[in-house]
Amino acid sequence: MKAAFRIRFGGYQGPESVHTRGMEAFAAALDDLTGGEVQVELQRNVTEQGHKAADLLDLTERGKLDACYFSSSYLAGRVPSLSLFDQHFAVPDRAGAFALLDGALGARLGADVAERTGFSVLGVWDNGLRHISTAARPVRRPVDCAGLSLRTLANEDHQRLFRALGFVPRVIDVKDLAGAVARGEIDAQENPLTNIFRFGLHETHRCVTMTGHLLGIALVLFNRAALSGWPAEIRQAVAQAVRESERVQRALALEEDEVCTSELQRAGVVLVPLSDAERDKFRDALAPELSRSRARLAPDLLDLFDTARGAQPEPLS
Secondary structure, three states, rough: OOEEEEEEEEOOOOOOOHHHHHHHHHHHHHHHHHHHOEEEEEHHHHHOOOOOHHHHHEEEEHHOOOEEEEEEEHHHOOOOOHHHHOOOOEEEEHHHHHHHHHHHHHHHHHHHHHOOOOOOEEEEEEEEEEEEEEEEOOOOOHHEEEEOOOEEEHHHHHHHHHHHHOOEEEEEOOHHHHHHHHHOOOOOEEEHHHHHOOOHHHHHOOEEEEEEEEEEEEEEEEEEEHOOOHHHHHHHHHHHHHHHHHHHHHHHHHHHHHHHHHHHHHHEEEEEEEOHHHHHHHHHHHHHHHHHHHHOOOOOOOHHHHHHHHOOOOOOO
């Protein structure tokens, strides 16, 4: 029997990606919940259709797709409260972060996104702890960053903070990243282990400094106008299916860290841990810029965030 309803869900990664598997978990859950009434058309990797990965946001907001996942950092310029999770070397652990995102703070961020964009946030996936990879020597101190070109996200705060460490930031779409690394166009880049391994970046970048400077969050975004026009029972089933995808995807992300750690080591990549003292040097170097970032955020949001990471709230003056 032909499904009575269709949802077009777009992504930008390959079949082994935890995000692609999150999409598939959503589709399977929705099929079960609706008895096959809803067909989920998964466009797993839009870069294979000639798009940039970042086109997903525009495609979804304009209604060419009904849903996508994407890093919250790409929307922080439009939704300033999302930059709460863009504080380098000041992130809570995964459990603390997702406890916040699954509670009142997550609801507030979702409301901010709805107010300032054409999206509705129905879920949050684990976008991985970000680390810095290089071709030759590891980055262990701020002085090691001086003059190195670094691929980073299209986010002004990220670029400003990395610039403060001495990097020369460059924005390169995910679609073009592997080629840029292979051709030696950048000295360094920062990504979760899953991307470093699955994108083949480790074939050129043989050192990974385990900075864990950010915990990325991927928002599960729906076109708000389309969502509001669906029958109530469909909206309810979609929300429930997204919650199931969160459970599956987050568990997969934890497993993926272990898998990719083993695979990278097996491939001869050097994984360089940072001592507490080394990590503190990065925090100290970024303190003035982080204070600037925090001054733009609501104090109550900062209090929640700082409590989750076990830190005392910092003064904003």
